[in-house]
Amino acid sequence: MLIVLDGAGWHVASTLDIPEGITLEFLPPYSPELQPAEHLWPLTNETIANTYFADLGALDQALADRCCGLADNPDRIRAAIWFHWWPQFA
Numbered sequence: 785m786l787i788v789l790d791g792a793g794w795h796v797a798s799t800l801d802i803p804e805g806i807t808l809e810f811l812p813p814y815s816p817e818l819q820p821a822e823h824l825w826p827l828t829n830e831t832i833a834n835t836y837f838a839d840l841g842a843l844d845q846a847l848a849d850r851c852c853g854l855a856d857n858p859d860r861i862r863a864a865i866w867f868h869w870w871p872q873f874a
Contacts, residue, residue, distance in 0.1 A: 790819055820865035827854055827864055 790811045802808060811818050831850040837843040854861055 817867045817869075820867075823864045824854075824861070827860065 785806050786809055787806060788809050788811060791813050816822050828847060828850055831846055832843065835846070837846065
């Protein structure tokens with residue numbers, strides 16, 4: 785099994801015991817094209833930036849509403865995460 789990880793600090797441990805049959809592969813640093821989900825954060829942050837929320841539940845609801853709205857607009861998501869070198873499927 786291959787597990788792909790980015791370079792986040794919690795993805796490294798000097799004493800980690802990796803079981804046989806599992807290989808860890810780290811993405812190169814500064815490679816956002818290999819982690820397309822990183823490009824979704826600005827789309828969700830548009831809704832919450834500079835906004836006061838009375839509690840965590842209100843923030844959660846605002847983000848849930850935004851994600852549902854984005855799910856109804858796949859072209860907007862595609863525009864944020866598409867890279868010219870990705871293969872295109874018919």
